[in-house]
Amino acid sequence: METTTSTPAENPAAETVIELEKQYLIQNYARYPVVLHRGKGCVLYDTNGKKYLDLVSGLGVNALGHAHPRILKVLKQQAGLLIHCSNLYYHEYQGPLAKRLAEITGLERTFFCNSGTEAIEAGLKMIRAYGRSRRAEKHEIVSLEGSFHGRTLGSVSVTGQTKYRERFEPLLAGVKFVPRNDIGALEAAVNDNTAGIILEIIQGEGGVYLTDEAFVRRARELANRHDALLLFDEIQCGVGRTGKFCSYQLLDPIVLPDIVALAKPLACGLPLGAVVANGKAAAMLGKSMHGSTFGGGALACRVALEFLDILEELLPRIYQLSGYFKVELQELARHYLFIKEVRCYGLMIAVEMEIPAAMLVAEALENGLLINAVQEKTIRLLPPYVMTDQEVDRAIRLLEKVFRKGREYFVESGLADRLLQEKGGPA
Numbered sequence: 001m002e003t004t005t006s007t008p009a010e011n012p013a014a015e016t017v018i019e020l021e022k023q024y025l026i027q028n029y030a031r032y033p034v035v036l037h038r039g040k041g042c043v044l045y046d047t048n049g050k051k052y053l054d055l056v057s058g059l060g061v062n063a064l065g066h067a068h069p070r071i072l073k074v075l076k077q078q079a080g081l082l083i084h085c086s087n088l089y090y091h092e093y094q095g096p097l098a099k100r101l102a103e104i105t106g107l108e109r110t111f112f113c114n115s116g117t118e119a120i121e122a123g124l125k126m127i128r129a130y131g132r133s134r135r136a137e138k139h140e141i142v143s144l145e146g147s148f149h150g151r152t153l154g155s156v157s158v159t160g161q162t163k164y165r166e167r168f169e170p171l172l173a174g175v176k177f178v179p180r181n182d183i184g185a186l187e188a189a190v191n192d193n194t195a196g197i198i199l200e201i202i203q204g205e206g207g208v209y210l211t212d213e214a215f216v217r218r219a220r221e222l223a224n225r226h227d228a229l230l231l232f233d234e235i236q237c238g239v240g241r242t243g244k245f246c247s248y249q250l251l252d253p254i255v256l257p258d259i260v261a262l263a264k265p266l267a268c269g270l271p272l273g274a275v276v277a278n279g280k281a282a283a284m285l286g287k288s289m290h291g292s293t294f295g296g297g298a299l300a301c302r303v304a305l306e307f308l309d310i311l312e313e314l315l316p317r318i319y320q321l322s323g324y325f326k327v328e329l330q331e332l333a334r335h336y337l338f339i340k341e342v343r344c345y346g347l348m349i350a351v352e353m354e355i356p357a358a359m360l361v362a363e364a365l366e367n368g369l370l371i372n373a374v375q376e377k378t379i380r381l382l383p384p385y386v387m388t389d390q391e392v393d394r395a396i397r398l399l400e401k402v403f404r405k406g407r408e409y410f411v412e413s414g415l416a417d418r419l420l421q422e423k424g425g426p427a
Contacts, residue, residue: 014047032365039066042384042391044370053395055381056370060204060236063265064310065384071268074306075299082298087291093301100308101276104245106256109282111275112296116235116263117150119273122290123198123231123259124154124172126277129284130229131195140174142189142197147177148205149198149233158198161206181212190222196229197222201247204236207375208343208350213251220255229281232257235273239265240311240385242346243318268307272300314385321387322346328396336403337419338410349381350374354419355410363405369398 014035021031035047042065044052057063064071085091098110111122124141131138143149147160156164157172165171174193178185180203190197197219203209223230232238237247239262244250246260258281263273271294326344329351333339338354353360357373364371374380383395410416 119261127196146206202237
Protein backbone atom coordinates (compact mmCIF):
# COMPACT_ATOMS: atom_id res chain seq x y z
CA MET A 1 0.00 0.00 0.00
CA GLU A 2 1.15 3.53 -0.75
CA THR A 3 0.08 5.00 2.60
CA THR A 4 -0.97 3.96 6.05
CA THR A 5 -3.59 5.67 8.15
CA SER A 6 -2.36 7.32 11.33
CA THR A 7 -2.96 10.36 13.50
CA PRO A 8 -0.57 12.33 15.70
CA ALA A 9 -2.40 11.04 18.77
CA GLU A 10 -1.13 7.52 17.99
CA ASN A 11 2.36 8.82 18.65
CA PRO A 12 2.72 10.52 22.07
CA ALA A 13 5.83 12.35 20.89
CA ALA A 14 3.92 13.87 17.95
CA GLU A 15 1.04 14.84 20.20
CA THR A 16 3.48 16.55 22.58
CA VAL A 17 5.05 18.52 19.73
CA ILE A 18 1.66 19.82 18.63
CA GLU A 19 0.55 20.70 22.15
CA LEU A 20 3.80 22.51 22.92
CA GLU A 21 3.42 24.63 19.80
CA LYS A 22 -0.19 25.43 20.65
CA GLN A 23 0.89 26.56 24.11
CA TYR A 24 4.10 28.45 23.38
CA LEU A 25 4.17 29.58 19.74
CA ILE A 26 2.40 32.64 18.39
CA GLN A 27 -0.51 31.10 16.51
CA ASN A 28 0.13 32.69 13.13
CA TYR A 29 0.28 29.41 11.16
CA ALA A 30 -2.69 27.19 10.35
CA ARG A 31 -0.73 23.94 10.53
CA TYR A 32 -2.02 20.53 9.49
CA PRO A 33 -1.99 17.83 12.23
CA VAL A 34 1.15 16.05 11.08
CA VAL A 35 4.69 16.10 12.48
CA LEU A 36 7.25 15.49 9.76
CA HIS A 37 10.37 13.60 10.70
CA ARG A 38 12.52 12.84 7.64
CA GLY A 39 12.59 12.98 3.88
CA LYS A 40 14.22 11.23 0.96
CA GLY A 41 13.85 12.40 -2.61
CA CYS A 42 10.23 13.42 -3.25
CA VAL A 43 8.92 11.58 -0.19
CA LEU A 44 8.43 12.70 3.43
CA TYR A 45 7.72 10.57 6.50
CA ASP A 46 5.98 11.68 9.68
CA THR A 47 6.80 10.55 13.21
CA ASN A 48 4.33 7.68 12.83
CA GLY A 49 6.18 6.41 9.75
CA LYS A 50 3.42 7.45 7.35
CA LYS A 51 4.66 8.24 3.85
CA TYR A 52 3.76 11.36 1.86
CA LEU A 53 4.47 12.30 -1.74
CA ASP A 54 5.61 15.91 -1.51
CA LEU A 55 4.12 18.27 -4.11
CA VAL A 56 4.61 21.31 -1.90
CA SER A 57 8.41 21.01 -1.68
CA GLY A 58 8.62 23.41 1.24
CA LEU A 59 6.65 26.00 -0.79
CA GLY A 60 9.18 25.69 -3.59
CA VAL A 61 12.28 25.50 -1.40
CA ASN A 62 13.05 21.78 -1.71
CA ALA A 63 13.47 21.81 -5.47
CA LEU A 64 15.95 18.92 -5.23
CA GLY A 65 13.65 17.00 -2.91
CA HIS A 66 15.03 15.87 0.43
CA ALA A 67 18.48 14.57 1.38
CA HIS A 68 19.99 15.03 -2.07
CA PRO A 69 23.35 13.23 -1.91
CA ARG A 70 25.40 16.01 -3.51
CA ILE A 71 23.91 18.64 -1.20
CA LEU A 72 24.48 16.43 1.86
CA LYS A 73 28.13 15.98 0.88
CA VAL A 74 28.72 19.72 0.57
CA LEU A 75 26.85 20.42 3.81
CA LYS A 76 29.02 17.99 5.74
CA GLN A 77 32.25 19.29 4.23
CA GLN A 78 31.52 22.97 4.75
CA ALA A 79 29.99 22.58 8.22
CA GLY A 80 33.35 21.27 9.35
CA LEU A 81 35.16 24.30 7.93
CA LEU A 82 33.09 27.47 8.34
CA ILE A 83 29.36 27.96 8.82
CA HIS A 84 29.21 31.70 9.46
CA CYS A 85 31.45 34.71 9.66
CA SER A 86 30.54 38.38 9.87
CA ASN A 87 30.13 40.37 6.67
CA LEU A 88 32.94 42.50 8.07
CA TYR A 89 35.19 39.89 6.45
CA TYR A 90 35.44 37.93 3.22
CA HIS A 91 34.84 34.22 2.81
CA GLU A 92 35.43 32.05 -0.23
CA TYR A 93 31.93 31.69 -1.64
CA GLN A 94 30.03 35.00 -1.85
CA GLY A 95 32.12 36.31 -4.73
CA PRO A 96 31.88 33.16 -6.88
CA LEU A 97 28.14 32.89 -6.23
CA ALA A 98 27.55 36.55 -7.10
CA LYS A 99 29.53 36.03 -10.32
CA ARG A 100 27.35 33.03 -11.24
CA LEU A 101 24.16 34.97 -10.57
CA ALA A 102 25.38 37.90 -12.69
CA GLU A 103 26.13 35.56 -15.58
CA ILE A 104 22.79 33.77 -15.27
CA THR A 105 20.52 36.79 -14.79
CA GLY A 106 22.23 39.26 -17.14
CA LEU A 107 22.59 41.77 -14.29
CA GLU A 108 25.72 42.94 -12.47
CA ARG A 109 25.80 42.94 -8.67
CA THR A 110 24.22 40.94 -5.83
CA PHE A 111 23.26 41.57 -2.23
CA PHE A 112 22.74 38.39 -0.18
CA CYS A 113 20.10 38.13 2.53
CA ASN A 114 18.09 35.36 4.18
CA SER A 115 14.74 35.20 2.38
CA GLY A 116 12.61 36.38 -0.49
CA THR A 117 10.94 39.00 1.67
CA GLU A 118 14.34 40.43 2.59
CA ALA A 119 15.29 40.49 -1.09
CA ILE A 120 12.15 42.50 -1.85
CA GLU A 121 12.97 44.88 1.01
CA ALA A 122 16.42 45.51 -0.43
CA GLY A 123 14.91 46.07 -3.86
CA LEU A 124 12.38 48.54 -2.46
CA LYS A 125 15.17 50.49 -0.79
CA MET A 126 16.99 50.63 -4.13
CA ILE A 127 13.82 51.94 -5.78
CA ARG A 128 13.16 54.57 -3.12
CA ALA A 129 16.80 55.70 -3.04
CA TYR A 130 16.88 55.92 -6.83
CA GLY A 131 13.78 58.09 -6.90
CA ARG A 132 15.10 60.26 -4.08
CA SER A 133 18.35 60.76 -5.97
CA ARG A 134 16.29 62.36 -8.75
CA ARG A 135 13.93 64.48 -6.61
CA ALA A 136 11.99 64.20 -3.36
CA GLU A 137 8.59 63.75 -5.06
CA LYS A 138 9.76 60.73 -7.04
CA HIS A 139 8.80 57.97 -4.59
CA GLU A 140 5.75 56.17 -6.04
CA ILE A 141 5.75 52.43 -6.71
CA VAL A 142 3.39 50.59 -9.04
CA SER A 143 2.48 46.97 -8.27
CA LEU A 144 -0.17 44.50 -9.43
CA GLU A 145 -3.47 43.44 -7.97
CA GLY A 146 -3.32 39.83 -6.82
CA SER A 147 0.42 40.00 -6.23
CA PHE A 148 2.30 38.66 -3.22
CA HIS A 149 5.74 39.97 -2.28
CA GLY A 150 6.18 39.10 1.40
CA ARG A 151 4.98 39.87 4.93
CA THR A 152 7.24 42.62 6.27
CA LEU A 153 5.80 46.13 6.31
CA GLY A 154 7.62 47.10 3.13
CA SER A 155 6.88 43.96 1.16
CA VAL A 156 3.25 43.79 2.28
CA SER A 157 2.89 47.43 1.22
CA VAL A 158 3.43 46.34 -2.39
CA THR A 159 1.36 43.15 -2.08
CA GLY A 160 -1.87 43.55 -4.02
CA GLN A 161 -4.17 41.54 -1.76
CA THR A 162 -6.28 43.36 0.83
CA LYS A 163 -6.36 40.42 3.25
CA TYR A 164 -2.62 40.74 3.85
CA ARG A 165 -2.59 44.54 4.08
CA GLU A 166 -5.57 45.93 5.96
CA ARG A 167 -4.62 44.80 9.49
CA PHE A 168 -1.31 46.71 9.30
CA GLU A 169 -2.34 49.93 7.61
CA PRO A 170 -1.24 52.64 7.17
CA LEU A 171 1.57 51.13 5.14
CA LEU A 172 4.23 52.52 2.82
CA ALA A 173 2.83 55.60 1.10
CA GLY A 174 2.73 56.12 -2.64
CA VAL A 175 1.95 52.56 -3.76
CA LYS A 176 -0.50 52.10 -6.65
CA PHE A 177 -2.06 48.80 -7.73
CA VAL A 178 -3.18 48.00 -11.27
CA PRO A 179 -4.89 44.89 -12.66
CA ARG A 180 -2.57 42.29 -14.13
CA ASN A 181 -2.35 42.60 -17.94
CA ASP A 182 -4.32 45.90 -18.07
CA ILE A 183 -1.89 47.98 -20.11
CA GLY A 184 -4.16 51.03 -20.04
CA ALA A 185 -4.26 51.01 -16.24
CA LEU A 186 -0.48 50.60 -16.12
CA GLU A 187 0.03 53.57 -18.43
CA ALA A 188 -2.31 55.67 -16.29
CA ALA A 189 -0.49 54.75 -13.07
CA VAL A 190 3.11 55.34 -14.16
CA ASN A 191 4.32 58.93 -14.32
CA ASP A 192 7.37 61.06 -13.60
CA ASN A 193 6.88 60.55 -9.85
CA THR A 194 7.14 56.77 -10.25
CA ALA A 195 10.35 55.43 -8.72
CA GLY A 196 9.73 51.76 -9.52
CA ILE A 197 7.46 49.09 -10.96
CA ILE A 198 7.35 45.65 -9.33
CA LEU A 199 5.76 42.54 -10.80
CA GLU A 200 5.81 38.76 -10.87
CA ILE A 201 5.97 37.23 -14.36
CA ILE A 202 3.84 34.44 -12.86
CA GLN A 203 1.79 35.24 -9.77
CA GLY A 204 2.22 32.27 -7.44
CA GLU A 205 0.30 32.85 -4.22
CA GLY A 206 -2.21 34.81 -6.27
CA GLY A 207 -3.23 31.62 -8.08
CA VAL A 208 -0.49 30.83 -10.66
CA TYR A 209 -1.44 33.43 -13.28
CA LEU A 210 0.81 34.51 -16.15
CA THR A 211 1.55 38.15 -16.79
CA ASP A 212 1.24 38.76 -20.54
CA GLU A 213 4.41 39.43 -22.49
CA ALA A 214 2.95 42.64 -23.92
CA PHE A 215 2.27 43.93 -20.40
CA VAL A 216 5.82 43.11 -19.26
CA ARG A 217 7.32 44.84 -22.29
CA ARG A 218 5.16 47.92 -21.71
CA ALA A 219 6.29 48.03 -18.07
CA ARG A 220 9.90 48.07 -19.28
CA GLU A 221 9.16 50.85 -21.79
CA LEU A 222 7.36 52.97 -19.19
CA ALA A 223 10.15 52.49 -16.65
CA ASN A 224 12.65 53.69 -19.25
CA ARG A 225 10.49 56.66 -20.28
CA HIS A 226 9.92 57.87 -16.72
CA ASP A 227 13.38 57.00 -15.36
CA ALA A 228 12.06 54.38 -12.94
CA LEU A 229 13.45 50.99 -11.88
CA LEU A 230 11.77 47.74 -12.91
CA LEU A 231 11.87 44.94 -10.32
CA PHE A 232 10.92 41.35 -11.15
CA ASP A 233 9.95 39.17 -8.18
CA GLU A 234 11.33 35.73 -9.17
CA ILE A 235 11.20 34.29 -5.66
CA GLN A 236 8.72 31.57 -6.57
CA CYS A 237 8.59 31.59 -10.37
CA GLY A 238 12.37 31.80 -10.75
CA VAL A 239 15.43 29.73 -9.87
CA GLY A 240 14.52 27.01 -12.38
CA ARG A 241 10.82 26.57 -11.58
CA THR A 242 9.69 27.27 -15.17
CA GLY A 243 12.54 25.47 -16.92
CA LYS A 244 14.54 28.69 -17.22
CA PHE A 245 16.56 30.13 -14.36
CA CYS A 246 14.30 33.20 -14.33
CA SER A 247 10.82 33.32 -15.80
CA TYR A 248 11.60 36.52 -17.71
CA GLN A 249 14.04 34.43 -19.74
CA LEU A 250 11.02 32.70 -21.30
CA LEU A 251 10.35 35.91 -23.23
CA ASP A 252 11.88 36.28 -26.70
CA PRO A 253 13.66 38.63 -26.76
CA ILE A 254 14.27 38.74 -23.03
CA VAL A 255 12.94 41.73 -21.08
CA LEU A 256 15.71 42.56 -18.63
CA PRO A 257 14.75 44.13 -15.28
CA ASP A 258 16.87 46.54 -13.28
CA ILE A 259 16.44 44.39 -10.17
CA VAL A 260 15.52 40.74 -9.63
CA ALA A 261 14.62 39.17 -6.27
CA LEU A 262 15.56 35.50 -5.78
CA ALA A 263 15.22 33.01 -2.92
CA LYS A 264 13.25 29.78 -2.29
CA PRO A 265 15.45 26.86 -3.52
CA LEU A 266 18.66 28.85 -3.91
CA ALA A 267 20.35 27.13 -0.94
CA CYS A 268 18.19 23.98 -0.83
CA GLY A 269 16.53 24.70 2.52
CA LEU A 270 19.16 26.90 4.13
CA PRO A 271 18.02 30.54 4.44
CA LEU A 272 19.36 32.48 1.46
CA GLY A 273 17.88 35.25 -0.63
CA ALA A 274 19.48 37.49 -3.21
CA VAL A 275 18.70 40.75 -4.92
CA VAL A 276 20.61 41.07 -8.19
CA ALA A 277 20.73 44.47 -9.84
CA ASN A 278 22.23 46.44 -12.68
CA GLY A 279 24.77 49.17 -12.02
CA LYS A 280 22.42 52.12 -11.47
CA ALA A 281 20.21 50.19 -9.05
CA ALA A 282 23.11 48.58 -7.18
CA ALA A 283 24.73 51.98 -6.64
CA MET A 284 21.78 52.95 -4.41
CA LEU A 285 22.97 50.69 -1.58
CA GLY A 286 26.26 52.28 -0.59
CA LYS A 287 28.31 51.51 2.49
CA SER A 288 26.18 51.30 5.65
CA MET A 289 22.97 51.84 3.66
CA HIS A 290 21.91 48.20 3.98
CA GLY A 291 23.19 44.97 5.52
CA SER A 292 22.47 41.56 6.95
CA THR A 293 24.05 39.71 9.86
CA PHE A 294 23.38 36.24 8.48
CA GLY A 295 22.92 36.96 4.76
CA GLY A 296 25.35 35.19 2.44
CA GLY A 297 26.97 32.93 5.01
CA ALA A 298 29.67 30.51 3.95
CA LEU A 299 27.55 27.38 4.33
CA ALA A 300 24.53 28.74 2.44
CA CYS A 301 26.63 30.17 -0.40
CA ARG A 302 28.63 26.99 -0.89
CA VAL A 303 25.43 24.93 -1.00
CA ALA A 304 23.97 27.41 -3.52
CA LEU A 305 26.98 26.99 -5.80
CA GLU A 306 26.47 23.21 -5.76
CA PHE A 307 22.74 23.69 -6.37
CA LEU A 308 23.43 25.83 -9.45
CA ASP A 309 25.64 23.07 -10.87
CA ILE A 310 22.88 20.52 -10.32
CA LEU A 311 20.19 22.87 -11.68
CA GLU A 312 22.10 23.36 -14.92
CA GLU A 313 21.84 19.60 -15.47
CA LEU A 314 18.15 19.50 -14.50
CA LEU A 315 16.71 22.40 -16.53
CA PRO A 316 15.97 20.39 -19.71
CA ARG A 317 14.29 17.72 -17.58
CA ILE A 318 11.94 20.32 -16.07
CA TYR A 319 10.37 20.99 -19.49
CA GLN A 320 9.80 17.29 -20.08
CA LEU A 321 8.38 16.68 -16.61
CA SER A 322 6.13 19.72 -16.86
CA GLY A 323 4.68 18.58 -20.17
CA TYR A 324 3.96 15.10 -18.84
CA PHE A 325 2.36 16.44 -15.66
CA LYS A 326 0.19 18.88 -17.61
CA VAL A 327 -1.14 16.24 -20.01
CA GLU A 328 -1.99 13.88 -17.16
CA LEU A 329 -3.70 16.59 -15.13
CA GLN A 330 -5.74 17.78 -18.10
CA GLU A 331 -6.85 14.21 -18.79
CA LEU A 332 -7.84 13.85 -15.14
CA ALA A 333 -9.70 17.16 -15.25
CA ARG A 334 -11.86 15.94 -18.16
CA HIS A 335 -13.64 13.60 -15.77
CA TYR A 336 -14.53 16.18 -13.11
CA LEU A 337 -16.87 19.02 -14.02
CA PHE A 338 -15.91 21.00 -10.92
CA ILE A 339 -12.38 21.54 -12.28
CA LYS A 340 -12.39 24.85 -14.16
CA GLU A 341 -8.81 25.08 -15.39
CA VAL A 342 -5.34 23.57 -15.14
CA ARG A 343 -2.56 26.18 -15.37
CA CYS A 344 0.96 24.84 -15.79
CA TYR A 345 4.12 26.91 -16.23
CA GLY A 346 7.03 24.56 -15.83
CA LEU A 347 6.63 22.98 -12.39
CA MET A 348 4.43 25.79 -11.14
CA ILE A 349 0.95 24.30 -11.40
CA ALA A 350 -2.57 25.33 -10.39
CA VAL A 351 -5.88 23.46 -10.51
CA GLU A 352 -8.75 25.94 -10.23
CA MET A 353 -12.10 24.51 -9.14
CA GLU A 354 -15.72 25.31 -8.31
CA ILE A 355 -15.32 23.93 -4.76
CA PRO A 356 -13.23 24.94 -1.71
CA ALA A 357 -9.60 23.92 -2.10
CA ALA A 358 -8.88 23.56 1.63
CA MET A 359 -11.16 20.54 1.87
CA LEU A 360 -9.20 18.71 -0.82
CA VAL A 361 -5.85 19.61 0.75
CA ALA A 362 -6.98 17.87 3.94
CA GLU A 363 -8.23 14.87 1.96
CA ALA A 364 -4.90 14.66 0.13
CA LEU A 365 -3.04 14.63 3.44
CA GLU A 366 -5.13 11.65 4.57
CA ASN A 367 -4.14 9.86 1.36
CA GLY A 368 -0.42 10.57 1.74
CA LEU A 369 -0.17 13.51 -0.68
CA LEU A 370 1.06 17.00 0.19
CA ILE A 371 -0.53 19.82 -1.83
CA ASN A 372 -1.62 23.29 -0.81
CA ALA A 373 -4.36 25.82 -1.45
CA VAL A 374 -3.92 29.34 -2.79
CA GLN A 375 -6.94 31.58 -2.90
CA GLU A 376 -10.24 29.96 -1.99
CA LYS A 377 -10.71 27.48 -4.82
CA THR A 378 -7.26 26.78 -6.27
CA ILE A 379 -4.85 23.95 -5.54
CA ARG A 380 -1.18 24.75 -6.11
CA LEU A 381 1.45 22.13 -6.91
CA LEU A 382 5.17 22.92 -6.68
CA PRO A 383 6.77 19.53 -7.38
CA PRO A 384 10.49 18.95 -6.80
CA TYR A 385 12.56 19.19 -9.97
CA VAL A 386 13.83 15.64 -9.38
CA MET A 387 10.46 13.90 -9.68
CA THR A 388 10.33 10.84 -11.92
CA ASP A 389 7.58 9.96 -14.39
CA GLN A 390 6.61 7.14 -12.04
CA GLU A 391 6.16 9.63 -9.19
CA VAL A 392 4.02 11.80 -11.45
CA ASP A 393 1.87 8.73 -12.15
CA ARG A 394 1.54 8.12 -8.42
CA ALA A 395 0.60 11.76 -7.85
CA ILE A 396 -2.13 11.50 -10.48
CA ARG A 397 -3.51 8.32 -8.86
CA LEU A 398 -3.63 10.04 -5.47
CA LEU A 399 -5.18 13.19 -6.93
CA GLU A 400 -7.88 11.06 -8.54
CA LYS A 401 -8.80 9.73 -5.08
CA VAL A 402 -8.93 13.28 -3.79
CA PHE A 403 -11.04 14.51 -6.70
CA ARG A 404 -13.52 11.68 -6.19
CA LYS A 405 -14.08 13.05 -2.70
CA GLY A 406 -14.43 16.49 -4.22
CA ARG A 407 -17.06 15.23 -6.61
CA GLU A 408 -19.11 13.90 -3.69
CA TYR A 409 -19.13 17.37 -2.14
CA PHE A 410 -19.83 18.95 -5.52
CA VAL A 411 -22.96 16.83 -5.97
CA GLU A 412 -24.22 16.87 -2.37
CA SER A 413 -23.83 20.64 -2.04
CA GLY A 414 -26.00 21.29 -5.08
CA LEU A 415 -23.17 23.01 -6.94
CA ALA A 416 -23.26 20.32 -9.62
CA ASP A 417 -26.92 20.90 -10.39
CA ARG A 418 -26.39 24.64 -10.71
CA LEU A 419 -23.39 24.21 -12.97
CA LEU A 420 -25.14 21.57 -15.09
CA GLN A 421 -27.89 24.04 -15.82
CA GLU A 422 -25.26 26.37 -17.26
CA LYS A 423 -22.97 23.89 -19.02
CA GLY A 424 -24.54 20.43 -19.14
CA GLY A 425 -22.61 17.16 -18.87
CA PRO A 426 -21.76 14.67 -16.10
CA ALA A 427 -20.62 15.91 -12.71
